[in-house]
Amino acid sequence: QKEVEQNSGPLSVPEGAIASLNCTYSDRVSQSFFWYRQYSGKSPELIMSIYSNGDKEDGRFTAQLNKASQYVSLLIRDSQPSDSATYLCAVRGTSYDKVIFGPGTSLSVIP
Amino acid sequence: EADIYQTPRYLVIGTGKKITLECSQTMGHDKMYWYQQDPGMELHLIHYSYGVNSTEKGDLSSESTVSRIRTEHFPLTLESARPSHTSQYLCASSRTGYLEAFFGQGTRLTVV
Numbered sequence: 001q002k003e004v005e006q007n008s009g010p011l012s013v014p015e016g017a018i019a020s021l022n023c024t025y026s027d028r029v030s031q032s033f034f035w036y037r038q039y040s041g042k043s044p045e046l047i048m049s050i051y052s053n054g055d056k057e058d059g060r061f062t063a064q065l066n067k068a069s070q071y072v073s074l075l076i077r078d079s080q081p082s083d084s085a086t087y088l089c090a091v092r093g094t095s096y097d098k099v100i101f102g103p104g105t106s107l108s109v110i111p
Numbered sequence: 112e113a114d115i116y117q118t119p120r121y122l123v124i125g126t127g128k129k130i131t132l133e134c135s136q137t138m139g140h141d142k143m144y145w146y147q148q149d150p151g152m153e154l155h156l157i158h159y160s161y162g163v164n165s166t167e168k169g170d171l172s173s174e175s176t177v178s179r180i181r182t183e184h185f186p187l188t189l190e191s192a193r194p195s196h197t198s199q200y201l202c203a204s205s206r207t208g209y210l211e212a213f214f215g216q217g218t219r220l221t222v223v
Binding site: 034040041042043044045049088090098099100101103 | 142144146150151153154156159169170201203205210211212213214215216217
């Protein structure tokens, strides 16, 4: 079992819709969770971080964390074509003091 | 401005050559990482460092080596480049604790 798992996609949504991206992790004691966006040929850039159970909102982005279910998600409201990218879930915990990335979910927002 | 820098951005080199990819950060981060990523594929951790004189191998076996003599500098070296080393190499850094990693712009390596 991989430490961080995501659906590879591609996930296609129409412009203006809500895109929902999911991630599960295996280390129960993980403490920090991140969502990165990576455009083709570019480096990952951090868009959200979340540390406690519940929702965290930042503009059109909402990160949701459920530690009991070992599940973290990212919602993108009012999706725009510029949101088309690969979204990487990353986890950092006490059992491994490094950031572990999932394989990424490719999102395509159709105009 | 605090940042993380990688040089060169692009490198095309012949088989058998020795190469060093540079990574420097001005953010005062103690942890640094090297990831390898093929086009359209996932990130693989190949090396990381907790601080000066600390280096560890990552989850993906790599023929490269790293050193950490200064906090801000984490170079990666390939003693004898091969076509199988063709890939994008991404350097990142983070502070101790549960904080996020920041990435450099990457080095795209092509070995011919």
